[in-house]
Amino acid sequence: MFIQAAAGISPQPSFGALLTEPASYAGNRLSCIEPDYSQLIDPKMIRRMSRIIKMGVAAALDCLKTSATEMPGAIITGTAYGCLADTEVFLSKMIENGEELLTPTAFIQSTHNTVGAQIALLLKCHSYNNTFVHRGFSFESALLDAVTLLQEQHASTVLVGGIDELTDTSFALLSRFGLYKKDISSSKTLYDGAAKGTIAGEGAAFFLVAAKHSGKDYAQLNGLYTFYKPRDITDIEKNIQSFLSDHAIGMDDVDLVITGQNGNVHEDAIYEQLAQTTFKGKANAVFKHLCGEYPTATSFALWLAANIIKAGVVPSCTLVNSNNKHPRRILIYNHYQNTHHALYLLSAC
Amino acid sequence: MADLKQQIIAQLNLKDLKPEDIGDDQPLFVEGLGLDSIDALELIVLLQQEYKIKLANAEEGQDVFRSVRTMAQYIREHQPKTV
Numbered sequence: 001m002f003i004q005a006a007a008g009i010s011p012q013p014s015f016g017a018l019l020t021e022p023a024s025y026a027g028n029r030l031s032c033i034e035p036d037y038s039q040l041i042d043p044k045m046i047r048r049m050s051r052i053i054k055m056g057v058a059a060a061l062d063c064l065k066t067s068a069t070e071m072p073g074a075i076i077t078g079t080a081y082g083c084l085a086d087t088e089v090f091l092s093k094m095i096e097n098g099e100e101l102l103t104p105t106a107f108i109q110s111t112h113n114t115v116g117a118q119i120a121l122l123l124k125c126h127s128y129n130n131t132f133v134h135r136g137f138s139f140e141s142a143l144l145d146a147v148t149l150l151q152e153q154h155a156s157t158v159l160v161g162g163i164d165e166l167t168d169t170s171f172a173l174l175s176r177f178g179l180y181k182k183d184i185s186s187s188k189t190l191y192d193g194a195a196k197g198t199i200a201g202e203g204a205a206f207f208l209v210a211a212k213h214s215g216k217d218y219a220q221l222n223g224l225y226t227f228y229k230p231r232d233i234t235d236i237e238k239n240i241q242s243f244l245s246d247h248a249i250g251m252d253d254v255d256l257v258i259t260g261q262n263g264n265v266h267e268d269a270i271y272e273q274l275a276q277t278t279f280k281g282k283a284n285a286v287f288k289h290l291c292g293e294y295p296t297a298t299s300f301a302l303w304l305a306a307n308i309i310k311a312g313v314v315p316s317c318t319l320v321n322s323n324n325k326h327p328r329r330i331l332i333y334n335h336y337q338n339t340h341h342a343l344y345l346l347s348a349c
Numbered sequence: 350m351a352d353l354k355q356q357i358i359a360q361l362n363l364k365d366l367k368p369e370d371i372g373d374d375q376p377l378f379v380e381g382l383g384l385d386s387i388d389a390l391e392l393i394v395l396l397q398q399e400y401k402i403k404l405a406n407a408e409e410g411q412d413v414f415r416s417v418r419t420m421a422q423y424i425r426e427h428q429p430k431t432v
Binding site: 043044047048097100101102103104105108 | 361362363364365383387390391394397398
């Protein structure tokens with residue numbers, strides 16, 4: 001499967017050069033840097049869109065524009081939290097108005113599939129449209145569906161994206177669960193020290209994927225694999241080795257490993273152990289200091305990996321270990337709360 | 350009518366418009382302001398919330414929501430009397 005284009009709206013300047021001037025944040029919450037949507041979306045439609053819908057639709061449209069594709073063969077999205085802001089408006093109005101006088105717009109747009117539906121409405125795309133909501137596997141499920149559609153030749157191109165937003169309410173609730181660090185001065189220091197908690201993030205990343213090589217692809221996605229609640233580190237190592245073996249390669253064939261460290265000492269312990277075994281001596285890049293932690297953060301990692309292969313350069317702000325090698329094959333390994341583990345293998349075309 | 354225009358702008362999130370941009374007799378739907386069926390539902394909610402008026406018959410909507418003037422007239426005729 002080939003990635004013809006990748007576009008994202010994230011806490012980083014996403015539409016310009018690749019992370020040449022990375023944004024850093026004070027505190028434990030990263031918010032997306034949003035573009036001027038009126039340049040991308042019909043103003044008549046913008047008025048009804050909440051922030052996540054605008055982020056998702058704008059990223060999708062930019063992705064299509066980059067690939068010079070007017071109509072994808074299918075639209076698939078993955079989101080864990082869905083359209084939280086509209087859900088909050090709808091639920092608040094229910095309470096305020098005694099379950100009467102509910103605003104239809106917030107209700108209609110509170111469903112998880114709103115972003116995919118809005119993209120389809122804008123494009124007048126009547127093809128396959130699906131949304132996956134599976135916590136830390138939401139984006140992987142969407143991508144797996146895209147792979148299946150392409151392999152079974154139900155579509156020649158698929159627009160697939162991962163989207164999640166953070167609202168004041170969700171941030172407050174997730175903070176109460178102890179997910180985020182309480183005393184972090186800057187996102188740049190996310191990996192310093194050995195404390196519990198991470199930083200909150202959000203983002204929208206879209207990809208136009210195709211079964212056939214177009215000659216201008218960002219990268220080839222050779223494989224995707226997920227595993228749930230591994231027993232121990234040995235189990236994780238076995239899964240990684242088996243994934244590579246399935247693609248007839250070993251770690252020596254991988255130029256760069258992108259891993260999902262999020263600053264939480266308990267969760268990062270897995271990556272640290274792998275750095276001493278399976279990933280020992282490999283060039284390593286990290287990304288969650290740039291986008292924060294959220295269930296579909298792997299969509300940001302895939303956006304980053306595809307751009308690294310396309311540009312042939314690893315942004316210095318992501319590198320932990322470098323071998324100064326032009327990366328032609330990248331392995332992404334991420335886990336979400338040590339329950340949802342995902343592996344991606346990409347290579348240059 | 351200026352208040353009603355302001356309420357319509359707020360309810361429908363017509364951020365680029367000011368009350369003076371909406372003509373008293375300008376059609377609200379299709380060729381006028383370009384509102385659609387979801388906006389019609391929002392306007393029904395507005396009537397209930399702001400003026401305690403329940404649109405008795407959905408078919409009335411076409412005449413009531415023709416313009417700001419027809420809406421204002423309907424409100425005047427149907428607003429509950431305060432003692």
